[in-house]
Amino acid sequence: MSKIDRDYIFSFLSIAARTVGGLTVFIANARIFGPEQFGVLMSWFAVAAFLAILPNFGVVPVILRDCAKAIDGGFRIVSDLLNVKLCLTAATVPFAILLSAILPDGVVFGLLSATHIADTYIDFFLAVLRARGKFRYEAVSYSIYSALSLIFIILVGYLSTSLELVALSFFLSRLAFAIVLMARVTQLYEDKFRLLPIRRSLFLAKSHAGYLIDLGLQSAMVNLDSTILRIVAGPYSVGLYQAGTKIAYGFCTAIGVISNVMIPRNSRRFSEGDRIGVIKSITWGFLSVGLALGVTNYGVMTLLMPKVYGDHFSSIIVLAPILSAFLVARFIASGFGIILVLANEARARILALSVSVAVLVCGCAWLGARYGAVGAAATLLASTLVTAGLMLVAVNQTRLSSVCR
Template identity: 25%
Template structure:
């Protein structure tokens, strides 16, 4: 699982770096914005299916194929509805010359999300090596294909076309490799009753899932309305790196989901507390590493990584570092709340973060532009961290490490910001 996560994050980041460097800020701003909108739509159609299916399939591995198959069938229906809405919205909001780019990115992102949902069946069987092999091999193909075409042609349209082709290849490879567990596609969603049951089982996670996706993409969704394509390209050159924190943390947290869910179902407190300590400490450690890296390493590598055209990215790294630290730690709190079947605090945190971000953006971004963009993103991480941490603190099953994390990490983020400001 760790190998797959690192490959997905590392090779995905490298692909975006190549796109940003060779397409330039303006063209990169176009395709990166298309990816943000497409990611929001594709993950919103997940409707909590991945989390729900993993939880149910982990409890009953022999039924994993049926559970994931029905989840895929439901996602097909949701994706078709989303596609119709996207076509109507694009007709009014997207320039005609950019429509092919948005179409390729949208279809490619949808294909990728179907492949990721299919991968739940391997996780339920604890066959993480299968996922690792698939992710590593196909991620290399995506990097060489999309990045290579961008570097060779410098054309955003050509890069978008290869983006679609490589994501379809990933979906085909996943379906072929997992066919022994998933069974034939025709067997998915065998009855309306089963699909309705799947929707019902996922409903508790749907709002949380959609809001999680919204808060991870809301910066681009809103900034695209207020910033130029050039400014969007510069901002996303850093934001796309730091926002990998969210899917990375989500995928990593699924490793703990089966054990946490099992411990939460036991009447004794000690099993869950032991896992709570481990998850909290590990996520806090990873959060600290991420915060340090973005705050201090980012400014050193910007020119070497992207070229001179991205010099205006330099002042944004401190804000990106604060977001990475707080958002990663918040993910550790969130997965514990899911295992305890406490979804409401997660929903409240997403709503509060989105509301605070929108208000702050409307007030500050039109006048300050890029200068405050990264700190507006950090505000999302801060709200999520506070709400989820305080909610977990109220549980008698949490470990005392939660208290240390709640107190220590915000102080660390503040210290890093002060140090970065003096550099």
């Protein structure tokens, strides 16, 4: 078995552990709280995600792309970006505290905000491990973490039907894993991480502003629909909608399996001129996997999920064809997005996502108010198709430019 094959397997095991663990937690909470309270929890989960945009600032693809090419293993890159994260986290925390004091369910919102921020550090350190080829360590550590956090969070939910305690269990489990990963990353480098002056960190943040905007738009694509649906249709519709989309997004994590290996492996090949070959392999790879998982998603949502979620969620069957089509479109768009990352075409990604977010906001406000969860799902599909179409145009321009050379 080649090293690339092993990397794919370990990456799959890692993301499978993350997906199964996370999905099981959300299903358990849905059964415990029912559509109404589950909708409240998930709507605040979606709103809190926006506060994590700044500390995250979208540089995971940069780490995967650049650290794999760096002679020193990317220590300078990792050190600089970690300083930026710390600086932006310090700027975000006061806003989280202020909003927690103002908003209803403020404690839940504050804890979920802290959960999302801790998640950004988990993603950051995992990206470093992948770039250094430590896929096996990631798979083992994430499997152990997922099992332990799964037991912890579900136990808290069953013992106490308090949204505050469930939110606290989310945060504590993420924080513990982030600390473990940080310790492992520091062992990879002989040099020690040092704090940079704030001015230097802000300068670095500004140089990566394109990735921050890209991430913000991606976050809007994932979380705005539930936020708007809560306003126009209420938490019950959010609960049904999230119950369906969690399944589809669970399958979407296969995107990470492919991209975690594909970006580092194709970065040098793409930069050395084999653009057309890379574009073909990525496009067909994502399309074939997307079609297979779209069919699987339809079967799972129609045959299995109504029994797993319980009678209160039986109506999610009507979302199955829409969300299955969304899944295929999402894979196609993600393949094009990876090509644009390799081509360093952040502007094209931002343009595509900006138009898609506009479609999502307008469509969800209109169709969500009229048709509830079904309208929101239809809007999600439409906005994803717009993303795929606009990115296809940009990828085609990239291909033509390589031919002209």
